[in-house]
Amino acid sequence: MSKGRLGAFSDGVLAVAITLLVLDLHASSEAGTSLAHQLKREWPSFAAFAVSFFVIGVIWVNHHALFALVDDVDRTLMFFNMLLLMWVTTIPFTTATLADYLQADGADSRLAVAIYGVSWEGMAVSFTLILRHLLRHGLLRRRLEKGEAQTALRRFGVGVALFPAATLVGLISPVAMLVMYAALNAFYIREQTPTASA
Secondary structure (H helix, E strand, O other), X not given: OOHHHHHHHHHHHHHHHHHHHHHHOOOOOOOOOOHHHXXXXXXXXXXXXXXXXXXXXXXXXXXXXXXXXXXXXXXXXXXXXHHHHHHHHOHHHHHHHHHHHOOOOOHHHXXXXXXXXXXXXXXXXXXXXXXXXXXXXXXXXXXXXXXXXXXXXXHHOHHHHHHHHHHHHHOOOHHHHHHHHHHHHHHHHOOOOOOOOO
């Protein structure tokens, strides 16, 4: 498969996932309830939507940045990319679930947090596996020295360690977890591909 075809398929999956997020935002013409009150009541859905929308957006940008450096695509890389896309497609479900239980207490709220966290961790691990595979098998256009490759892999894989920590915080305060995820997403807004300075 060509790099362009893999990129086009990935773009399509990411576009569908980011579009599905908005389907869980709604307001009704409920009798006796103003639109303003409904929007205020639905703030967890809007907060979870905003964080998740930017997550998929940042994944899309970083996916393009990383694959711009790729010289060749092999079968293993295609499967690692498919694994990443699988986790991305869980975001609409995990976002809607978290929004529904963001203000709740008890086991359901903790399970919603855990499901959301597993989705993020799956994406972080998948992205890191992609970069590791590219580095180990010389699939990048520019071969990196061992130290440079290790630094890039550490920088790129920060989320693998920090997303579970944020999820643990979420078991106590889901709102604090969302803030932490937003901050980690901001870290990935800055380019973390191997061409970035260490």
